[in-house]
């Protein structure tokens with residue numbers, strides 16, 4: 001008992017992962033009020049390309065404009081609310097499947113069938129609700145609140161740390177749009193941002209090459225992200241084609257949390273990224289993909305084989321993570337009042353993330 005009392009870091013309670021009221025408070029305080037990452041710029045590279053996502057439970061869509069900029073909209077029709085777009089695709093206009101109201105890709109209502117029945121409505125002056133949208137480090141961020149400080153301002157300390165990688169120019173070559181995990185979104189984040197589990201949970205993928213014992217503590221105390229690294233064993237050093245990286249960088253697999261819902265792990269050649277959409281206290285949509293450094297794509301003799309090899313390993317690693325998250329969720333169903341334990345430094349980022357969430361929702365829970 002004494003040991004327990006002396007231990008510095010304790011985990012949040014099991015109920016934090018199962019309680020619908022806590023889930024709702026997180027949706028309101030974090031997903032409604034902040035910047036959320038929904039994927040990579042390469043998911044929508046060309047004019048007319050769109051992808052759909054969720055801000056919490058709200059359906060949204062982003063559409064690449066003719067001038068190359070990206071607009072984000074509430075993904076519902078102004079007529080009687082039908083969701084307009086599904087999945088991903090390319091469109092020259094947005095046509096509602098219900099009664100065929102038609103919008104330009106900039107969100108303006110441009111067509112109403114049998115429009116004489118709407119004589120008091122100035123249809124051409126109607127627009128889909130536009131949301132704040134920013135692309136940074138090659139990620140797409142969306143927010144409902146247009147007055148928030150920009151993502152580039154919030155993440156500038158992270159950008160400085162990963163600057164030599166040139167992440168905004170990376171090629172997004174493999175995207176899994178929808179994958180439902182039976183676990184709370186926080187379990188997915190917390191799993192990814194610690195390298196304590198690597199040796200034990202990733203026996204079939206990255207455990208042998210990036211063992212737990214090579215995890216290094218990174219900087220702590222950042223408000224909007226976490227970063228640490230887990231090195232390669234010397235005999236598994238990956239190729240390196242980016243001349244801006246040092247020999248030291250070549251060892252590194254940087255693991256990054258983009259609070260509240262984004263994840264990325266970067267080495268000299270590729271990035272494994274995730275953006276999470278919580279669906280219920282015990283269900284999360286995980287969108288994930290792989291991006292590759294342009295220098296690697298240019299320098300590898302067979303880039304397709306390189307992509308296939310990385311994809312194979314990371315697909316296994318993702319399955320292993322999914323299994324652990326779903327186990328944690330099931331364990332939390334016990335509803336114990338005893339908090340778990342966090343490793344003083346291998347899980348310090350989990351602790352910071354939990355403090356970030358707790359602080360954000362504490363006002364809503366007290367009200």
Ligand code: FES
Pocket residue numbers: 077078079080081082096097098099100101
């Ligand atoms: S709900 Fe979209 S046209 Fe009717």
Ligand SMILES: [Fe+2]
Pocket residue numbers: 191192197198201202317321
């Ligand atoms: Fe993992």
